[in-house]
Amino acid sequence: MKKLLIILFLYYPVCAYTQGWSLEYSIGYGTYKLDDIKSQQHLMLNSYGLKETDCFPNYITHSVALGFVTGRHYVGSNFSYLTTGGRLHRADYSGSYTVDMIVNGYRLGAFYRYYINTGFSPLYIYLQLGSGVLFSDLRIKEEVNVYSESAQETNKLKGVGVYLEPTIGAKYRFTNWLHFSLGGGYEADFLGTLKLSGQNTQIKAQWNGFRLYGGIVFILPTEKKSLYE
């Protein structure tokens, strides 16, 4: 991630305006409820002495947003990448049995952000509401190695859901074309039933949880205007 930030800093142009197109990258940290998937993992605990060694922990998110800033308003679309996973594992002298469950979320939506002046330029507080579709895929990879026998099997489940995320945050205008933002929100997911080979399952991928973001915003100005004009 550090490399990514360095690249962004080195190669993005350093010009920004208070009105214009913006490109924003945020790295964040999310908590994931994913109850159904966790339950599914727990169901497999009864087999072969498997134990849960990793259970869908909170993890880093990546988001990019493309929007148009005009005055206090910021409208655009964004794309977020959520990922986490779990592992069931058992090993002894005879071999090992690993069940890795990796779930990825691809969130594509629209947002509206409203900036509020704090009285201390260049710091602004903003309120944001975002919504869109969330594409989830769950990959269950089982691998068995016992004595000379080995087997591997991977199942993929896919689903589509809807999310709604209110966010509150702050933006610091470093230059006219470069801003820093810091925010947090809560993502509520709906639908999201996973399908296996086209067939619905009982599992829903609902990534509900808190989100923290820290990002940089690049402004591509369309005219020279003060933010307060």
Added chain:
Amino acid sequence: MNKSNFVLLLATIFLFVGCEYDPGGNNFVELTPPEDYIPIEISLNDINPSDTIYVFQNTSISITINSPKDFLQASVLLDGREYAYMWNNSLSFVINPEQISEGVHKLTVNAVFSSGTGSLAEMMGLEAYMGEFLWNICVIRNPQSRFKLGYRINEEGFLEVFWENAVPESVIEKYTVHSVLTQNSDITIDDATQKYFVDYGYVCGYVFYEVTTCLKDGYSFLQRLSLDKPSPAVSFENMGPDNLRVYWNKPFANGRFNLIVDNITIASGIYDTTITIPQIFGKNRQFTLEIRPQNAEYDISHNKFSAWGMFSQGTSLGLPNWELYAYNIKDNIIYTRKYNSLVAFDATTLQEISTVSIIGNPWGFAYGGKIATAPHNSTVAAMTGEETWIFTDSRFVNPIKISPLPGDIHTRLSALTSDDRFFVVQGGSNICKVFNTLTGVKIFEIPFTYKTIYDIPDFVAISEDGRFFCASSENGIEVFEINGTTTNLLYTDTRQYKGAMFVPSQPDKLLLRVGSDIEIRQIPGFNLIQTLDVSANGATLCNIDPASMSLLYYQNDSLKVCKINHLAETIFKIRSDEKTCKMFNNKLLTYGKGGMSFDINPYISH
């Protein structure tokens, strides 16, 4: 957005994807690997795998598998094909011999046990112990029909029941033999190699056996055998006047024999099938042969058999009992009675010549019977219960009937003389009546003093020529001389007489049984000519045979024959208990027993 920015955006998304979460963690469990071998016990009906399981019927197979490790599963294979499956460590199933071809098959039990380590491999079924046991199964269908019985006589002569079995000896626990007709209880043979049973209790007759094969597994089957062999039949071989050989067939198996004659056991427990015993003339002897097992300990009520036989020495004339006889020496004819008929027999061949029925009212000839023959012609007189018929010869025509003049067993004298007279002394009478045989007219009477109380032998006699008359009794004797119609007492005494008769064709000789002697006296002087002392054994006079001039008398237990002119020499002797026999033309004739005759000619010493 310039081109470089767009490329940067794509690179960013690409990097996002490359940041996919990588699950981690390790759960290694320290376990002890399993041992290479563990003890396994597979029990199939408690039969060693090296043994063969024999299947004769629907056979229940019970398999129990034990091991220190947990049983997982087992399969039962018959000739390599799965026959049954075990989900726990015991299984019972039934093998039907009809569903498996006859012969030897391989029954394999493959059992799988957990390693008990709890390892992943064990849980996945990739780590286990396996044990295999193999049995031979031999299917023998319907062994009962192949269980065959037979019988034979063994070298010792006993009945031996033997059998053949399709079932091998190793699975046979015992045999039982049920033979209620020869054995008190069932026989158990514990030695499976013994395939026979010697029945010491069988001799002959019907018997049936049930031989049961009892297998070690409790299954049993039986076969039956019956046989019926004839009992011995009694036969006789006449070995002359003295000995009789009694013999019988050898029974099928060894036996022992008891020979009973007239309710007297004369041989007991003998093994031979022949025995020689003394003859007895004048008796119908009833022989009973009892057949029993040779060993008396096998005697039961069912293996006792009897054979019967009758034997009489001599030839039967087919007469009723208690017949009297008369002999005509001129015609060589023996006269006797058959019920109401007067019958004439050829005295040589003993063939019946002629017969005439003499029906009386109410008694007739059947209740008379005294017969007399003339010494000089063919005249014969028959006394019925009411009258006397006098025939001129054996043609029995135109009889002269003297009525009333009854005769019976008690009649003391009935005699024809050469002067055509008929002398009769009735029983209990002391008067002798004399009739003319040509007219039937009574001529005169001879009173006498001593009348006997005995019917047999003769105590009153008349000489063939009618000249001398003798009346004796246990109290004395009177001898008269007859001259015309008058009599003259020649001699008298008071000795104890036991019989008197004139010698045929020698009318002046009188045979007497008196005191302890047999005497021949010369008449009229009553001089002693011969005497025979019979004081030791006594004697009973029978008669003098006119043909052979031999005296027949009974002494001790025998009939004896001697020449009248030499009483001391016995020329023939035959064992008998018949004291009342007569002898004519050397033919012995019984008084009872239906008229048995015996020709002594072949045996008399000349």
